[in-house]
Structures are given as C-alpha cells and as structure tokens.
Amino acid sequence: MAQTLEEQGHTVAVIDQDPTAFRRLGSSFGGRRVTGVGFDQDTLREAGIEEAGAFAAVSSGDNSNIIAARVAREMFGIENVAARIYDPRRAEVYQRLGIPTVATVRWTADQMLRRLLPSGAEPLWRDPTGGVQLAEVYTSPAWVGHKISRLQDETGVRVAFLTRLGEAILPSSQTVLQEGDLVHVMMRTDEVDRVEAALAKGPEEGGGH
DSSP states (O other): OHHHHHHTTOOOEEEESOGGGGGGGOTTOOSEEEESOTTOHHHHHHTTGGGOSEEEEOSSOHHHHHHHHHIIIIITOOSEEEEEESOHHHHHHHHHTTOOEEEHHHHHHHHHHHHHOOSSOOOSEEOTTSSEEEEEEOOOGGGTTSBHHHHHHHHOOEEEEEEETTEEEOOOTTOBOOTTOEEEEEEEGGGHHHHHHHHHHOSOTTOOO
16 A cells, blocks of 8 residues: 555655564655554654644554544544454444544455345445445346436435446436446435335336436
C-alpha cells in the first residue's frame, strides 16, 4: 500500500515497532521510516501526522489499530482514517463509531460466498445506524432485458451500480439489464428478505414500463 501511494505521487511515512520490517518496503521507497508504536503521539508527530492527509492503521493487532485510528482522528483531526480489523464482530462496532474498517479474512470469505451463495450474503456496507445497507443481490434471469427503472419500481430498491464484464458501471434508470450483470443495490436492512424474494421471482406479469 505504501509503495502504491508513493507511485501515485503521495508522500508516505511508515511506522513499525520492528525496524527490520522496513526492509519489505524495498530500496526504492522514498518515504519516512519511523520506529515506534502507531498510537504514540510523539511517534505520530515524528512521522508527520500534523501535515498528513490520511492515516491507515494496518498492524496485526485489532486493538492497536483502532486506538491508532482514533488518536489520528480525534487528537490530530485527520479525516481520512481507516483501520484493518481481523475480527469481523469488532469491525462492525468500530464502523458504527465512525471509523471505517477493513476486515481482511472476512472480506475475502464474503466475496467467495457472494459467488457461491448469491442469496443471503453479508452486506458490502451498512450505514452507521444499521438501517440501510449496500449488497450484491441475486436477480432472476427474467429481469434480463428490462430497465433498471422497472426493477427499482417493483422492488423498492435503489440500484447503486452494476458489475458488467468485470467492470463497475453507474446505471441510469434507462439502463437495460444484460445477461451476466451483477446487481448491487441499496435497501433497508429490515426489507432484505422481501427484496431478495422479489428479485429472485422476476418482474410482475404485465406490469412495469
């Protein structure tokens, strides 16, 4: 991640307790290497936190990551903060605290499950209250050839985006569903079962636009 950010023209500082870990950055890395604990304020200042535009807490410890993320946001006012979390139950709690989290193993497993079990998969995103969620949903082949507007009107969802031939596209109401499209929708959490049933059933006979 550090190398990718640097390649994109950003200035990067990496903090690690183990000075030998910096060897993994490679000789071409031009950013700061700071030995210390990621939630220690003096260490963060040495790394340039006061001039930083973003902060990622990606150590192997969930607690360390969330403490570091909160220090960056609450003590230093960094708006763009993310924490890597291994325990998905914690990830959801922290998400509701307003700290964006990435639950690594769980995320990969969910992506696999979404392909194996298209119905009932874990949501991609929930708002902090848990009332609205973004999810990839199974849609009956009967929807192919129909406009997004009809799907939305009949199911009460909002189509956020489609994945078509491996690329994400933002559809308009006039976009027509094609075979192989993966449909990602925003919906109320308490209506997931109803929405999944409606999408799996297909368009209503004789209705639509």
